[in-house]
Amino acid sequence: MFSWIRVPPKVDYQCHRVHSMVGSNIFGEYESPTGYKNAQLRPDSKVLVFVETQYTRLGKHIVEVLEAVRFKYKIEIAGKSLPLLTSSDKGKYSAIVFENLFKYFHLNKWNRDLLDKYCREFNVGIIGFIVGNEQADNHKKVSDQLNHPKGRRRLDNLPIYVESDYQIKDYQLNAHSNIFRITRPGSISLGIVPENNWSIFTLPPNSSSFFPIAQALPRNYIVDTYPDGYKYSNIKKLNKLSNSTSIDWNNYKKNLLTTVFQDNGSYDGIKRIVFGNGLDYWLHKLIFLDSLSYLSNGKWSLPLQRYIQIDIDDIFVGEKGTRMKAVDVEMLIEFQQRLALLIPGFKFNLGYSGKFFHRGYPDENDGDDFLLKKSDHFRWFCHTFTHSQAHLTNNATIIENELLFNREFAKVNNLPTYNVYTVSPHHSGVYPIHEPLFDVWKRISEVRVTSTEEYPHLRPAHLRRGFIYKDVMVLPRQTCGLYTHTIFIDKYPGGRDKLEKSIFGGDLFYSFVVNQINVYMTHQSNYANDRLALYTFEAVIKFIQCWTNLQLFSLPPLELARKYFQIYPEEKDPIWMNPCEDRRHYNIWSLSKSCFQLPQFLILGPQKTGSTALYFFLSMHPSVISNQPSTDSFEEVQFFNGKNYNKGIDWYMNFFQLPNSSHFTLPIDDATTLNNSSTNSSLVQGHMKFFQRIPPPYKEAPPYFFEKSSTYFDGELVPMRVHSLLPHAKLIVILISPLKRAYSWYQHMKAHNLSIALNYTFYEVVSLDVQHKNPSERTMKKLRDLRQRCLGPGAYALHLERWLTFFSPQQMLFVDGDELRLNPINVMDKLQMFLKLEPYIDYSKMLRFDQKKGFYCQVTKGNSTKCLGKSKGRIYPEMDTLSRNYLHHYYLHHNVVLSKLLNRLRVRIPTWLELELSNNL
Numbered sequence: 001m002f003s004w005i006r007v008p009p010k011v012d013y014q015c016h017r018v019h020s021m022v023g024s025n026i027f028g029e030y031e032s033p034t035g036y037k038n039a040q041l042r043p044d045s046k047v048l049v050f051v052e053t054q055y056t057r058l059g060k061h062i063v064e065v066l067e068a069v070r071f072k073y074k075i076e077i078a079g080k081s082l083p084l085l086t087s088s089d090k091g092k093y094s095a096i097v098f099e100n101l102f103k104y105f106h107l108n109k110w111n112r113d114l115l116d117k118y119c120r121e122f123n124v125g126i127i128g129f130i131v132g133n134e135q136a137d138n139h140k141k142v143s144d145q146l147n148h149p150k151g152r153r154r155l156d157n158l159p160i161y162v163e164s165d166y167q168i169k170d171y172q173l174n175a176h177s178n179i180f181r182i183t184r185p186g187s188i189s190l191g192i193v194p195e196n197n198w199s200i201f202t203l204p205p206n207s208s209s210f211f212p213i214a215q216a217l218p219r220n221y222i223v224d225t226y227p228d229g230y231k232y233s234n235i236k237k238l239n240k241l242s243n244s245t246s247i248d249w250n251n252y253k254k255n256l257l258t259t260v261f262q263d264n265g266s267y268d269g270i271k272r273i274v275f276g277n278g279l280d281y282w283l284h285k286l287i288f289l290d291s292l293s294y295l296s297n298g299k300w301s302l303p304l305q306r307y308i309q310i311d312i313d314d315i316f317v318g319e320k321g322t323r324m325k326a327v328d329v330e331m332l333i334e335f336q337q338r339l340a341l342l343i344p345g346f347k348f349n350l351g352y353s354g355k356f357f358h359r360g361y362p363d364e365n366d367g368d369d370f371l372l373k374k375s376d377h378f379r380w381f382c383h384t385f386t387h388s389q390a391h392l393t394n395n396a397t398i399i400e401n402e403l404l405f406n407r408e409f410a411k412v413n414n415l416p417t418y419n420v421y422t423v424s425p426h427h428s429g430v431y432p433i434h435e436p437l438f439d440v441w442k443r444i445s446e447v448r449v450t451s452t453e454e455y456p457h458l459r460p461a462h463l464r465r466g467f468i469y470k471d472v473m474v475l476p477r478q479t480c481g482l483y484t485h486t487i488f489i490d491k492y493p494g495g496r497d498k499l500e501k502s503i504f505g506g507d508l509f510y511s512f513v514v515n516q517i518n519v520y521m522t523h524q525s526n527y528a529n530d531r532l533a534l535y536t537f538e539a540v541i542k543f544i545q546c547w548t549n550l551q552l553f554s555l556p557p558l559e560l561a562r563k564y565f566q567i568y569p570e571e572k573d574p575i576w577m578n579p580c581e582d583r584r585h586y587n588i589w590s591l592s593k594s595c596f597q598l599p600q601f602l603i604l605g606p607q608k609t610g611s612t613a614l615y616f617f618l619s620m621h622p623s624v625i626s627n628q629p630s631t632d633s634f635e636e637v638q639f640f641n642g643k644n645y646n647k648g649i650d651w652y653m654n655f656f657q658l659p660n661s662s663h664f665t666l667p668i669d670d671a672t673t674l675n676n677s678s679t680n681s682s683l684v685q686g687h688m689k690f691f692q693r694i695p696p697p698y699k700e701a702p703p704y705f706f707e708k709s710s711t712y713f714d715g716e717l718v719p720m721r722v723h724s725l726l727p728h729a730k731l732i733v734i735l736i737s738p739l740k741r742a743y744s745w746y747q748h749m750k751a752h753n754l755s756i757a758l759n760y761t762f763y764e765v766v767s768l769d770v771q772h773k774n775p776s777e778r779t780m781k782k783l784r785d786l787r788q789r790c791l792g793p794g795a796y797a798l799h800l801e802r803w804l805t806f807f808s809p810q811q812m813l814f815v816d817g818d819e820l821r822l823n824p825i826n827v828m829d830k831l832q833m834f835l836k837l838e839p840y841i842d843y844s845k846m847l848r849f850d851q852k853k854g855f856y857c858q859v860t861k862g863n864s865t866k867c868l869g870k871s872k873g874r875i876y877p878e879m880d881t882l883s884r885n886y887l888h889h890y891y892l893h894h895n896v897v898l899s900k901l902l903n904r905l906r907v908r909i910p911t912w913l914e915l916e917l918s919n920n921l
């Protein structure tokens with residue numbers, strides 16, 4: 001009987017080199033400007049991006065590209081005052097980008113001169129975009145309109161004219177431009193460019209300053225046959241243009257429109273690159289990256305080496321009828337051999353699940369056998385025996401057996417296994433971390449490397465990163481558009497065009513451009529059926545070779561991971577996100593975990609401001625539960641600063657234990673009950689969606705967990721880390737006079753017998769006026785450390801600004817530490833309101849001033865008082881005048897900035913701050 005044989009698609013991509021056609025260098029040679037040798041940029045200099053508003057599309061696009069390549073940037077709204085461009089005589093910005101170039105031309109004279117002077121002195125260039133008529137029209141000068149009523153207008157005082165609203169085709173790059181690094185010029189992207197609204201530029205003829213970087217034809221210009229034989233009729237969708245008109249080459253060149261040009265700086269000393277459209281067009285992203293490199297004198301340049309790893313997951317797992325046959329295995333081997341010629345050392349990594357061996361149709365089972373026979377061609381990594389997800393069990397033995405059975409399968413079948421690498425089915429247990437999985441990896445299978453798409457989140461893809469946890473290097477995985485169900489090209493979700501768009505300049509191609517290390521996951525079904533993986537990777541590699549100078553390499557996973565963290569060392573430490581904020585994360589998080597076990601508010605400190613008293617008073621409220629005391633750090637958890645952070649969120653969550661007794665009043669047998677309850681508590685409401693996660697014995701309302709770690713306030717990374725894990729947390733900050741705080745800390749250290757505090761007076765410590773005591777280098781260091789701990793946290797405004805970049809002011813409550821000491825009942829009322837605590841507690845019945853202690857204490861059942869320990873509310877002499885004067889001047893600037901900040905936030909200025917500011921010592 002006749003059986004229909006399906007033929008997998010062939011890659012017919014042709015790279016149309018046009019360089020030979022364009023002929024000799026018609027653009028002249030680039031001359032680099034001289035005279036910039038003395039000015040220096042800061043090592044941490046950034047790209048300065050002027051956007052129209054925070055929300056404009058192109059502005060966001062620019063930022064996305066910068067983030068994807070991990071370039072540091074600063075965003076400014078154009079039209080407002082310029083940011084400080086230098087610090088200590090060094091330039092802060094190594095390239096400047098204007099989302100709308102007209103905003104640059106129309107800077108007021110003062111700012112324009114300042115910016116131009118900066119660019120000249122520091123040899124920093126400007127990239128600008130002119131997109132469509134609208135943008136240009138808004139900025140058209142009246143004189144321009146009169147001179148050029150048809151919309152052709154001059155670009156500021158440059159001898160260049162711009163026209164907008166063009167539609168173009170046949171995009172090509174000027175092979176003689178010296179800006180190209182990643183981009184490989186010389187090819188022509190035949191066909192219509194889909195983006196509309198192109199601005200095109202007329203440059204002065206034979207200029208030694210201005211050259212085209214990119215050009216194209218007007219959309220309606222008809223070319224049939226190019227000199228070296230390309231026919232438009234070969235190009236899909238353009239057939240209708242194929243009458244027999246042959247090209248007139250001179251005419252062709254004359255008709256090219258300049259869409260991106262370069263100003264090499266010899267005109268007015270400033271280098272510029274101007275785009276006649278945004279970054280939607282795929283080639284513009286490449287040109288943009290090369291422009292940044294060129295204009296920053298190489299500071300922002302990506303290396304050209306790209307490393308690639310392709311995993312084939314689900315070996316043996318696929319459904320009957322979708323699995324590889326022997327011929328597919330042969331094609332796979334043949335493809336690997338071809339790829340290895342282009343990518344030295346390339347080998348596929350095969351992730352196997354032994355349980356499903358021989359579960360296909362007979363010819364597929366033959367395929368399994370053939371694959372085993374040819375197993376030496378590949379690197380085999382252990383998936384799990386039954387393809388199970390680790391997070392579904394807390395039983396490490398079950399997870400262990402999954403791996404052991406699978407490895408046994410590999411042993412019996414002589415597979416050349418590579419045990420340092422593994423991949424988890426459905427990313428389960430990798431991120432969010434499932435501790436038993438990492439423990440098992442460590443214990444039995446010496447796993448050192450894995451990969452996931454989920455860190456920190458699946459989307460946006462350009463922000464995927466790696467991290468190291470328990471010595472396992474987790475690499476970010478990129479998406480190549482192929483999944484278990486994408487097995488036929490004509491059934492590709494969204495159509496064949498969608499896959500091809502991703503390959504030819506779209507997401508897949510772009511992931512190679514921006515990521516130096518690329519790990520892709522495919523599935524065995526992508527190598528059977530239409531063998532879409534072969535098609536996809538062959539096509540994208542051809543495209544990369546045509547349009548870029550990227551060099552492709554391959555390394556075994558362990559070496560690749562080491563390379564990754566060599567390139568991106570700053571990614572080693574993980575950042576813990578809240579699994580309940582990302583549905584995908586939530587679905588692969590252990591069922592025994594609940595977001596209840598995370599605090600809903602934090603007392604941030606700073607140290608010595610009364611944070612323990614506040615913590616103590618809050619713990620008296622029946623609806624809140626403080627953290628379990630830590631034995632390591634004076635009861636504080638201190639998770640977000642220091643080493644504890646690397647212990648992971650399970651470690652942190654263990655500090656928040658649900659009570660045994662019935663402590664809460666709201667019935668929550670099901671979510672509806674609570675939904676209908678009259679409570680206004682946003683904290684309760686915010687957590688309703690996670691009820692299912694409450695471990696069965698707990699049928700009470702969620703508690704309000706909180707913790708206080710007074711070291712959080714001034715920790716550099718703490719605001720970012722807190723925001724990642726607890727984005728909705730409320731934050732409580734206590735402020736007392738920073739002078740008093742510093743002194744209290746010194747006394748605290750003295751009470752702890754710190755030798756440096758015992759041997760040096762407070763004044764000596766803070767002023768470092770100690771020459772008469774002739775301290776050794778070591779002692780000086782200790783003095784400086786103590787001084788820093790005394791003074792550093794008191795720069796309140798500096799630290800608060802950091803918190804405010806992550807949290808809204810509405811999430812923060814400022815407690816006046818003096819009020820807390822003298823009138824805590826008032827403070828606790830405000831706190832209950834701010835936290836929306838229920839039930840309302842009358843603290844006047846619970847707190848009383850204790851004459852002996854000299855502070856407010858808790859009223860106990862027997863009507864006596866329970867006060868904080870000896871270390872809180874110490875008795876020590878008053879601060880001496882010399883120190884007071886010194887600190888007054890030291891903090892004056894900080895206090896001025898703080899008062900401005902509090903005013904901005906509409907927070908009442910505390911009396912101690914008013915006094916400091918009015919005190920002219």
Ligand SMILES: Nc1ncnc2c1ncn2[C@@H]1O[C@H](COP(=O)(O)OS(=O)(=O)O)[C@@H](OP(=O)(O)O)[C@H]1O
Nearest residue numbers: 607608609610611612613744821855856872873874
């Ligand atoms: N009710 C009550 N009881 C005891 N102490 C009180 C109270 N209210 C405020 N204070 C002030 O709190 C200061 C200690 O601050 P912290 O708890 O933040 O210190 S620590 O950072 O946790 O070590 C402590 O500082 P010292 O007086 O220097 O010991 C107190 O002044």
